[in-house]
Amino acid sequence: MKLAYRTVWISDVHLGTRGCKAEFLLDFLKHVECECLYLVGDIIDLWKLKTGWYWPPLHSDVLRAVLDKVKKGSRVVYIPGNHDEFFRDYAGSLLAGVEVMEKAVHETADGRKFLVLHGDEFDGVVCTSKWLALLGSEAYDLLLFLNRLFNQFRRKLGFPYWSLSAYLKHKVKNAVNFISDYEKTLIHAARDEKVDGVICGHIHHAAITDMEGLAYCNCGDWVESCTALVEDFRGALAVLHWADESAYLLTEFELEDRANKRRLAAAN
Template identity: 55%
Template sequence: MGHERQLVKDMMEPRHFRTLFISDVHLGSKAAKADFLLDFLRHHEADTIVLVGDIVDGWRLKRSWYWPQVCNDVVQKLLRKARKGTRVVYIPGNHDEFLRAFPGMHFGGIEVVERMMHDGADGRKYLILHGDEFDVVVRNARLLAYLGDWAYDTAIRINIILAAVRRRLGMPYWSFSAWAKLQVKHAVNFIGEFERVVAEEARKNGADGVICGHIHHAIIQDMDGIRYINTGDWVESCTAVAEHEDGTFELITWRALASSVTALAAIEREDAELAPQAA
């Protein structure tokens, strides 16, 4: 028990990285796991944090306003990190495209840029962009993109119902929305084509790799000499990408780690309850 407690406590100590990359939070959407992101930001520090688009979901906020306190908490946490010396860069995506009208502007210490080139600690150069400009649906058929967004919301609602039923039956978590999305993407070979085109854009810009978001499919892989990194999302996967001081990259899934943090809180509560009895 003591070893497990120490292991979990070690995991709770804030980890410091050279750079953190986060995208597709979709604040303003009921599907956003803003509480998970807030928890993640409490346990992770970095010299630079790059927000790789769709942090705020302007599309959904236009349809109906939804902005609980936890959304404010996430924004305030990022602003606080910026005030304390962390460089925070915001690259707008298609859902927060209203910010594309303010390239080069600073909001509370957060810098807005359309795209950027990141110099890795190992000397490699990475092109950073959201990636929606390479999504044919978003680029050429905005109406279809909105319809797809509505369909995804519907899938999320179905997912909540199914998850509740599966819990009652003692079955493990399974994401209908992620499965449905993956089936559609595979049907049109979307993910593979997106990755190929984005990697080629990095090559055209003389970069060794590319870091993007948009398709909610977290991965780190090499593609014909180009390192392709997708940060995933904070709707389902709750993933971020971290660069270590030596230039290596790590894909972090916070949903899995957060359970250990919860476990430690339970252990500490139990210790506190037992302490008076021991006295």
Template identity: 50%
Template structure:
């Protein structure tokens, strides 16, 4: 099993039909770590208020994280907007898992990163909650449709993974503008605190890139892209796209530092 210093995960959305918990279990089985940071939207209470889809694989994810915490790995949960109810418990430890509103993590090479979910930088989520809820339902529909597209591609013998949600993000100009505004706000927050960068989630767009001399890192999600960030023992950060060797093209100016994976999703 490859061992890394840290694993950063966000937007797992346990409790929803779209959650790819099976892929996450595979990833966790293949990666041991000293630290695991769960950066928001781990359990989707928003979706569960409408309907609950809790599969055995969702239990397996929770049990695996609890087991690794008991065995000495540091596991920290930073709640997001979909599991914001857990923000009332920041500073509490549940089953050896710490709950924190945010965190500053120092990598092995001495760089300091702000760990935060990122909904704080999203003006829609902060000030127009009903719009955010509507967008959440629309995204869920795209992800469900993508399951049928993937099934059809496999039947036609078309290899590789194609994301309908990712395609929509690339083609809709307002969505790309939102992503760039989000990134700029996140980096500004890190700069204001005298840090070297920020590691976040929220927008389901995995990347490692430099913005104005600081590192912007987004973990992506385990609904559509199945991505994670790992820190190696030399402090290097790597983006892992689990389950496919093909990555959807990022927006103009973005770059994926490293990619690896297993078989087709």
């Protein structure tokens, strides 16, 4: 079963780390078709790869699935983030059919214009204290490790994936305040660009919110929540939670398959 969208945005995949949910993303890319795919930063985690090489075959499969979108006619736009900032040197270039940009302006089917960027340039810690950002990244990796152990235990009990790390992060007052300030700063950037809203990543918190008359949209991530931002062919935007959606699709496929088998058995 395929899901068709006009546009899809994904960010914060962090290929090259153990926390990356590559199996979910690969499943997503196989089931979703789109005219345009935006990769909104931190797709490959070069920060982590510098400290130790981790690259299982599944991570290469994800890159191949993205390039397969290009071969099938989808426009793919790559906007590097802070963890893959190396590729910002190639802004304005075409790499294997993928357009590399520092930022973009996307027009939806209903005529709205959105500023698309990763968002790290509006994070004071990343901009002024990179060492602190690196330390925070290590602490975050530890939280994701605990999250993996937690979900291994849930799977043994027959429960679906649930992000303990995301739940804890958004229960912390400082994290909530940081997210609120970040959203407001991005909205001001959108107003300066005279657009209708902003689409970003960076903070691993998927959202679609109206703020000060403009739309704030965040793609989320593929290390905790497995989310993407999607636009349908009327221009409506939505957050797709793939961990939930894939389970639904599997159930629908199984029901259809069983119905087909019953029809074949009745015919025979």
